[in-house]
Amino acid sequence: MRRLGPAAPEVTIEFEGKPLPAREGEPAACALLVAGETVFSRSIKYHRPRGPFCMAASCSNCLVRIDGVPNRFACQTPVRQGMRIERQNAYPSVKVDVFSSIDWLFPKGMDHHSMFAGVPVAEKVMATVARHLAGLGLLPDAAPPPARPAELLRVDVAVVGAGPAGLAATEVLATAGKPPLVLEQEDRVGGRDALDAPEDGRDGPARIPAGAQLRLGTSVLGLYDDELGRVLLAVQRDPEGARVLLVQARDTLFAIGGHASTLPFENNDIPGVFSGRAVADLLRRRRLLVGDAPIVVGHGPQLLPLAALLRAEGAAPRLVLHTGEGGQPPGTVQGTPSRAHGRTWVHGLSYRVAPGGERRVDCDAVALTLPPSPAFELLRQAGVKIAFRPELGTFTPDVDSDGRTSIAGIWAAGDLVRPGTASAAVEAGRRAARGMLQR
Amino acid sequence: MSKSVLCTCEDVTVDDVRHAIDKGHRDIESIKRYTGFGTGFCQGKTCLSAVARTLAERTGAPAGAVLPFTPRPPLHPVEMSLLGSVPVDESVPPKGGVPPVIQLGSHALRPAEPVPARTRVVIVGGGIMGLALAHNLAKLGCTEVVVLERGYLCAGASGRNGGGVRMQWGTGINVELARRSIELMKQFAGETGINVWLRQGGYLFLARTEAVAERLRASAELHNKHGVKTQILSPGEGRDVVPELTMKGVVLCAYNPDDGVIFPWPFLWGYAQSAQRRGVRVETFTTVTGFDLSGGRVQAVETDRGRIACEMVVIAGGAWSPEVAKLAGVQLPNAPHRHEILSTEPLKPFLTPLVTVLDSGLYFSQSMRGEIVGGMGDPLEPAGMNMGSTLRFLSRFSRALTEQIPRLGEIKVLRQWAGPYDVTPDNNPVLGRTPGLPNMLQMSGFVGHGFMMAPAVAERMAAWMLHDAQDELFTRFDLQRFRTGKLERETMIIG
Numbered sequence: 061m062r063r064l065g066p067a068a069p070e071v072t073i074e075f076e077g078k079p080l081p082a083r084e085g086e087p088a089a090c091a092l093l094v095a096g097e098t099v100f101s102r103s104i105k106y107h108r109p110r111g112p113f114c115m116a117a118s119c120s121n122c123l124v125r126i127d128g129v130p131n132r133f134a135c136q137t138p139v140r141q142g143m144r145i146e147r148q149n150a151y152p153s154v155k156v157d158v159f160s161s162i163d164w165l166f167p168k169g170m171d172h173h174s175m176f177a178g179v180p181v182a183e184k185v186m187a188t189v190a191r192h193l194a195g196l197g198l199l200p201d202a203a204p205p206p207a208r209p210a211e212l213l214r215v216d217v218a219v220v221g222a223g224p225a226g227l228a229a230t231e232v233l234a235t236a237g238k239p240p241l242v243l244e245q246e247d248r249v250g251g252r253d254a255l256d257a258p259e260d261g262r263d264g265p266a267r268i269p270a271g272a273q274l275r276l277g278t279s280v281l282g283l284y285d286d287e288l289g290r291v292l293l294a295v296q297r298d299p300e301g302a303r304v305l306l307v308q309a310r311d312t313l314f315a316i317g318g319h320a321s322t323l324p325f326e327n328n329d330i331p332g333v334f335s336g337r338a339v340a341d342l343l344r345r346r347r348l349l350v351g352d353a354p355i356v357v358g359h360g361p362q363l364l365p366l367a368a369l370l371r372a373e374g375a376a377p378r379l380v381l382h383t384g385e386g387g388q389p390p391g392t393v394q395g396t397p398s399r400a401h402g403r404t405w406v407h408g409l410s411y412r413v414a415p416g417g418e419r420r421v422d423c424d425a426v427a428l429t430l431p432p433s434p435a436f437e438l439l440r441q442a443g444v445k446i447a448f449r450p451e452l453g454t455f456t457p458d459v460d461s462d463g464r465t466s467i468a469g470i471w472a473a474g475d476l477v478r479p480g481t482a483s484a485a486v487e488a489g490r491r492a493a494r495g496m497l498q499r
Numbered sequence: 500m501s502k503s504v505l506c507t508c509e510d511v512t513v514d515d516v517r518h519a520i521d522k523g524h525r526d527i528e529s530i531k532r533y534t535g536f537g538t539g540f541c542q543g544k545t546c547l548s549a550v551a552r553t554l555a556e557r558t559g560a561p562a563g564a565v566l567p568f569t570p571r572p573p574l575h576p577v578e579m580s581l582l583g584s585v586p587v588d589e590s591v592p593p594k595g596g597v598p599p600v601i602q603l604g605s606h607a608l609r610p611a612e613p614v615p616a617r618t619r620v621v622i623v624g625g626g627i628m629g630l631a632l633a634h635n636l637a638k639l640g641c642t643e644v645v646v647l648e649r650g651y652l653c654a655g656a657s658g659r660n661g662g663g664v665r666m667q668w669g670t671g672i673n674v675e676l677a678r679r680s681i682e683l684m685k686q687f688a689g690e691t692g693i694n695v696w697l698r699q700g701g702y703l704f705l706a707r708t709e710a711v712a713e714r715l716r717a718s719a720e721l722h723n724k725h726g727v728k729t730q731i732l733s734p735g736e737g738r739d740v741v742p743e744l745t746m747k748g749v750v751l752c753a754y755n756p757d758d759g760v761i762f763p764w765p766f767l768w769g770y771a772q773s774a775q776r777r778g779v780r781v782e783t784f785t786t787v788t789g790f791d792l793s794g795g796r797v798q799a800v801e802t803d804r805g806r807i808a809c810e811m812v813v814i815a816g817g818a819w820s821p822e823v824a825k826l827a828g829v830q831l832p833n834a835p836h837r838h839e840i841l842s843t844e845p846l847k848p849f850l851t852p853l854v855t856v857l858d859s860g861l862y863f864s865q866s867m868r869g870e871i872v873g874g875m876g877d878p879l880e881p882a883g884m885n886m887g888s889t890l891r892f893l894s895r896f897s898r899a900l901t902e903q904i905p906r907l908g909e910i911k912v913l914r915q916w917a918g919p920y921d922v923t924p925d926n927n928p929v930l931g932r933t934p935g936l937p938n939m940l941q942m943s944g945f946v947g948h949g950f951m952m953a954p955a956v957a958e959r960m961a962a963w964m965l966h967d968a969q970d971e972l973f974t975r976f977d978l979q980r981f982r983t984g985k986l987e988r989e990t991m992i993i994g
Contacts, residue, residue, distance in 0.1 A: 103507065103510050104508070104509060104510055104539070104845065105509065105510035106502070106510050108502070108504075108510065110507070113507070113545075114545065117575060118541055118544040118545055119507055119508070119540075119541050119544070119545045120507060120508040120539055120540030120541050121507055123540065129909045130844070130846060130909075130910075131540065131576075131844045131911065163502070167501075167502070168502070168512060168514040168515075169502070169511070169512035169514040169515035169518065170515070171515070171518060172694065173533070173693050173694055173765050173768070174692055174693060174694070175694070176694075177688040177689075177691075177692045177693055177694045178688045178689035178690070178691075178692060180689075183688055183694070186694075187694075187696060187697075187698065187867075190696070190867060191698065191848055191867055192847075192848060194845060194847075194848065194866075194867055194868050194869040195845040195846045195847040195848060195868070195869025195870075196844070196845050196846065196847070196869070197844070197845075197846055197847065198846065198847050198849075199743070199846060199847075199849050199906055200906045200907075200908075200909035200910065201906075202906060203580075203901070203905035203906050203908050203909070204578065204580045204908045204909050206580075207580045207581050207583065207584035208584070209584060210584045210585050210586060279574070279575050280574065281572065281573035281574045281575055281577055282572035282573050282574060282597065282890065283597060284572070284595070284596070284597055284888075284889065284890045285595040285596070285597060285887075286593065286594050286595045286596065286889050286890060286891060287588060287591055287593070287594050287595075287891065291890070293572075293573065293585070293890055295575075295577055295581055302578070302581055303581070303584070304581050304582070304584050304585055306585065319541075319544035319545060320544075320545060321545060321548050321549060322504075322505065322507075322545050322546060322549050323549070324503040324504075324505055324513045324549060324553070325503055326501035326502065326503050327501050327502070327503075328503060328504060329502070329504040329507045399501060433544070433545075433547065433548040435544070435574075436567070436570075437570035437574050438574060440567070440569075440570050440598060441570060441572065441597040441598045442597075442598075443598065446566075446567055447562065447563070448551055448555070448562045448563075448565035448566070448567075449562065450555055450562050450565075453548055453551075453552050454548040454551075455547070455548065455551065455567050
């Protein structure tokens, strides 16, 4: 992990009681990785090493204790001068963790339901041990300051997610004189156009059109239907702190894409294995290169652009492993990852090729780029039907080609509906906006 | 050691998921509960699709039978202090909730083969009551039993409760039942081969008014008579038990160190497996559609998988019992009431007892996994079947909890859900025979505490059914009492 080019002013943070240089405002995870701290904490059951994977608050691999508060996402918490970061769930230290022996005792997994069941003394001992090993962080040091008052917003149209689909929809709505409220989780608009590797024919993120009201740093957490009517629960986080937003909209377009997915292979959870989005985001937004000799694994529209982006930034990918079915893209090897090598950081990958045969390639990072798993949760909560698509290997919501769902006032577009290219997401966003205007 | 990890939050491996599938957990809700995948910090964001693919590959299940687990709000972990800032209008009753549809009785998961044509006992409801009864009947040699469950095991209130077990009750009969239940829970793993993780950390009741304090004093006296070691504590002494409590507004505490919490899901699997090993059939994703009544008796139970002729039928559907009984023209006095509950991020153990404020219905404990699990009744909650989750609950609960432990304001809620209390007019169960239908037996109406009563009640019910024992439980709490008006009220209901 190394820095490319200049960054924000340097500050000093405290990690496990020791001073560490960091760049103001970057996520705490970046500061730790650059300092060579690869293991942030130990995992909950087997005490396996954990370091950042998704950099998008969609997994739990980067949780640490920050300023006396347990289980904070290091990938989401901006560095400030004097910030205190501590590891979790490791005894006596993260390097020598006695409980990592559990990982060796249960090589494949464990069925805690039947373990020692009914064996008089063993059962009692196990219950006591389990109780003390459970949980991640310790209680917070202190109570938080009183929360800022919640804000209630009533709008005609809310667009959730300012990626290609959301921005395209916003553009159409604004042009028609109906600019929406746009809620974006990140600190900038653009979604994959800003954070992922640039795809063919895309020249960066679209702008937010005039008239649209934009809330950055705002995650939508729930879609409730209660005394207030249908209401979105959102939390906006900015340097002054966090506050709750309650949004009531006649129409809501969900364009929130998906979550980073995983592939099952041995040691797929060790530090140094990142989601493709994380690798691209670290490069583009944070100017950090995860490795000089990485391996790119996966399939979908990001596989080749990510390899190209890494090359353009001076890395030499050791292997681009295509795991998808159908046409094998040029310059890739067709295969399935079988095992990542390394303990506290990945240093190699074994993979199977047809017909039979396993190869191993050394590396200093792995980028796992797969089509995202649609983030259908909020749509499901609204009552939209969700179905498993074996050909995609994910669940998708039931949405028509104009972004309409079976629930009045609930629309969806982009990767959330069907993982694809950024250009396809733009088209879907536009169609959904036109549909909303016709209503 | 090399592991292929699907769920990194809870360290669930590919082998764990395959093992659960091979043990018969063939739907994602059940795999989630058995392995714990998707119950951690990310709530399945990274792993749900991968588990679905594993299920489809392993079982060859058609796409229509691979359903996601119900996504619980919130989408991302959120601090209680923030949730408490959501304004609530406490003058109007709660309304609605998400998700609006619970996928019970899904046709996609219904087994293709017919149910047995004939059996001795049909138990309607595969919750804790029905399964505990099946286990006890089988133990006494009656293995011709079919348990019918509309969803997966744990779909109903038995899979939705906080797992509290306590002897602190307001009537002697409930104290005795709970005490026996706890004894049986201690033997459970030995008997069934499944751990239920009983942890006797005690129950600490807090009273904020003199009226409630008086109830606690009176019931403590009753407990002591029954040999239960409940102590009345001052707020200061209560803080010796849980130092983090502010005791704000608290006038008195009652504490019994032998109460505790268990983990609800394995309790159901343990009873089901033990019954099945002895020959009982447990049929999930099977819905009762009617009863064949002739000659003043139940002749058969009709289901969406065929008809089962039987000698006896037991209605053990919890809060769903009234709608089942109605199919036989029987009116039950029970009414469902939604109760909401939530679970937080896992913390290292700090909280020993389950703490409850009897005045407000707030309760919370720390599970064996480290999460704070808690709920709170809503005084304006209308009767009716509703398992939706509300923002109002998140806000009310967060405020009430952080009033007692302010530091938990920084703690993040991972998920919320709801389940129905099965409420009766006197807060006591409906047990025994049905007037006019002697071979239809009732086993419901436990007002949110059926889980802890089930082991003892089922033990007595099986003996009563098979040996026609003279057990007063089944006359004292039968349906007749609502006609004759001989009601005794249980006052130690939380929520």
